[in-house]
Amino acid sequence: MAALNSTIPTVDLSPFSDPASFSTSDRLQAGRALVLALHNLGFAKISGHGVSLADIEEMLGWSKKLFNLPVSEKMKAPHPPGPMPHRGYSGLGVEKVYSTDDMEGHAPDEDVGEALRKISDFKENYEIGSEYDDQQTNIWLPDDVLPGFRPYMTALYERLAEVGKLVLSAIGTGLELGIDDYSALMQLDSDRHSQLRLLHYPSITKDKLQKELFTRLPAHTDWGSFTMLLQDSRGGLELLDPGAQSFLPAIPEEGTLVLNIGDMLQRFTNDYFQSALHRVSVPDNVVAVPDSGIPERYSIPFFVAPPPSHTVTTLPKFISAETPAKYGPVRFEDYGAMRAKYAYQDRGSHE
Numbered sequence: 002m003a004a005l006n007s008t009i010p011t012v013d014l015s016p017f018s019d020p021a022s023f024s025t026s027d028r029l030q031a032g033r034a035l036v037l038a039l040h041n042l043g044f045a046k047i048s049g050h051g052v053s054l055a056d057i058e059e060m061l062g063w064s065k066k067l068f069n070l071p072v073s074e075k076m077k078a079p080h081p082p083g084p085m086p087h088r089g090y091s092g093l094g095v096e097k098v099y100s101t102d103d104m105e106g107h108a109p110d111e112d113v114g115e116a117l118r119k120i121s122d123f124k125e126n127y128e129i130g131s132e133y134d135d136q137q138t139n140i141w142l143p144d145d146v147l148p149g150f151r152p153y154m155t156a157l158y159e160r161l162a163e164v165g166k167l168v169l170s171a172i173g174t175g176l177e178l179g180i181d182d183y184s185a186l187m188q189l190d191s192d193r194h195s196q197l198r199l200l201h202y203p204s205i206t207k208d209k210l211q212k213e214l215f216t217r218l219p220a221h222t223d224w225g226s227f228t229m230l231l232q233d234s235r236g237g238l239e240l241l242d243p244g245a246q247s248f249l250p251a252i253p254e255e256g257t258l259v260l261n262i263g264d265m266l267q268r269f270t271n272d273y274f275q276s277a278l279h280r281v282s283v284p285d286n287v288v289a290v291p292d293s294g295i296p297e298r299y300s301i302p303f304f305v306a307p308p309p310s311h312t313v314t315t316l317p318k319f320i321s322a323e324t325p326a327k328y329g330p331v332r333f334e335d336y337g338a339m340r341a342k343y344a345y346q347d348r349g350s351h352e
């Protein structure tokens with residue numbers, strides 16, 4: 002079921018997306034293949050997830066339409082100055098992604114947010130949540146700026162939330178969880194509190210990247226349950242192989258999504274699945290074009306997350322004498338606030 006593709010396995014989830022055509026034992030086999038990949042690496046590529054090539058083209062098409070708008074139009078749906086709500090448009094250099102390691106090692110009087118910003122992220126992003134989210138309200142462009150964008154993205158959110166459920170059920174099947182453990186796993190997915198993110202990395206000269214004034218996206222882990230990501234044919238996403246301690250490129254493969262474990266599934270499984278450290282760099286084979294530099298890139302991650310009020314605890318099944326508990330219970334909302342604290346310059350009420 003798992004095929005090797007430049008060492009990142011691709012797992013076919015058709016037995017879950019098209020259950021009528023497959024047997025229970027096909028589902029078990031596919032689930033086990035997924036669990037094996039996630040246990041070994043913390044990430045995998047998935048196919049057979051039910052999102053067609055035409056859907057993928059359409060998603061990237063809308064994202065391009067959005068980012069092609071003049072900045073003055075995009076700024077009609079501005080992300081607020083602080084980290085919450087994490088909604089709307091952020092222009093180049095506004096949001097800063099970082100890892101927990103980056104938060105440490107600063108002098109007590111140092112402005113950590115400013116120190117992190119010495120290298121800015123050369124990307125623009127637009128954040129969308131569920132229309133039914135009771136904590137964060139979407140920030141939409143006025144309808145006449147990009148007609149059809151809001152209904153398309155609202156439907157896309159719902160669609161990807163379903164794919165997220167399918168992935169989680171494949172994980173639960175592969176782990177062969179009993180009914181109670183399975184329902185605890187399912188609580189790591191709230192249809193209303195996940196996040197759809199549109200990302201655009203404009204072209205940039207190699208010189209700028211080499212002088213280390215800018216990065217596309219520095220190494221970090223995602224803090225939700227898991228992430229499903231679509232990238233265009235340019236590539237650039239790299240994930241750390243924890244065994245080899247080297248980054249593996251997620252070479253774009255038509256129709257596949259990249260799945261990576263986030264901090265909540267790591268805690269839930271006591272490191273049986275490790276949260277994948279990943280970054281966006283410039284693929285080795287990319288040729289810089291004179292004047293414009295390295296070509297632009299688009300990606301669309303969907304972050305599956307628990308409800309904000311949910312306290313994530315490790316499943317006893319993953320605790321033993323050889324693997325003692327590593328993590329205490331954590332309320333997802335508190336954890337997210339801690340991780341997002343420096344993402345925007347105005348740290349809002351989370352300071």
Ligand SMILES: O=C(O)CCC(=O)C(=O)O
Pocket residue numbers: 198200218223230232237238279280281300301302
């Ligand atoms: O653009 C990508 O491929 C990665 C995006 C990502 O890791 C993130 O937004 O957390």
Ligand SMILES: [Fe+2]
Pocket residue numbers: 221222223279
């Ligand atoms: Fe990420």
